[in-house]
Amino acid sequence: MDANLHINRRGLMAAGAMMPLVQASIAMAQTARPDDNGRFVHLPPKDQAPQTESFVDIPGARLYVRDTDGPGTPIVLMHPASGSALIWSYQQPVFAKAGHRVIAYSRRGYAKSSAYDRANPGSGSQDLFELARAMNLPRFHLVASAAGGSISMDFALSHPDMLLSLTISSNSAGVRDGDIFRAAEQIRPSGWDKMPVEFRELGPSYRAANSEGTKLWLELEHHSLVGTEYRQTPTNRITDGSLRNVKPPVLLIAGAADLITPPAITRMLGDAIPQSEMVIAEETGHSVYWERPDLFNSAVLGFVARHGG
Secondary structure (H helix, E strand, O other): OOHHHHHHHHHHHHHHOOOOOOOHHHOOEEEEOOOOOOOOOOOOOOOOOOOEEEEEEEOOEEEEEEEOOOOOOEEEEEOOOOOOHHHOOOOHHHHHHOOOEEEEEOOOOEOOOOOOOOOOOOOHHHHHHHHHHHOOOOOEEEEEEOHHHHHHHHHHHHOHHHEEEEEEEOOOOOOOOOHHHHHHHHOOOOOHHHOOHHHHHOOHHHHHHOHHHHHHHHHHHHOOEOOOOOOOOOOOOOOHHHHOOOOOOEEEEEEOOOOOOOHHHHHHHHHHOOOEEEEEEOOOOOOHHHHOHHHHHHHHHHHHHOOOO
């Protein structure tokens, strides 16, 4: 038996005493490599699905939204701290072609949305709630990368009935206490935040093999913030124990070369979250959605197809 699969099942069995409806077969691990020639996907496709661009007013802010519209089951994309609504060009056409309504938005302080107001920062998860209500969204799939995963888990705990599923890539789910938090903290060396962002968030194989893709990622990162970075306040204090109360099914994606959230931490999350699956992308860093969009997109579409869309 695959070691990853064994660990995740063991975690589900432990959680099963509290949640008897959880099926051990839900948890699994997959591993994927670059293509047969060792290459990474080169650049995002130029042909994007038709979409509208608009601004949605919510209490305290105006958010920039890209929306393919249509009747398909919505997938809402939650960007990392190094991105914005502009980063999803690998995902948008693929998810739309699969029949989904694809919605990407910039959170407060990010490209084209309202700047941060430190006196009134708001909550990222509450902002998502207000956005979904303003857009009259039905239940949707939430797909998040990196820091977007913290906000998405906060949302899942506060508004589980609004979600069909949750995908978190390259993030420790906003946990702020316990073993998972300590594991994430102890692997970051002194001076971490001063290191080049591409070193922290793009794997070495990708940077070595795709200089053009690295350059484009950096351009989008440099244009992601409106003013200076400032993190919003979560609604919930998320702990290891909180994860056992997560109701929507969760897909966890990890890059094997991720310096921030390596697979070991993702496995710890999988042990704690009742309905979880895990995908590991080999030779991939923190930005799986960008470095391995083929794997990322396939994993997400397969997961959401099993959970209501």
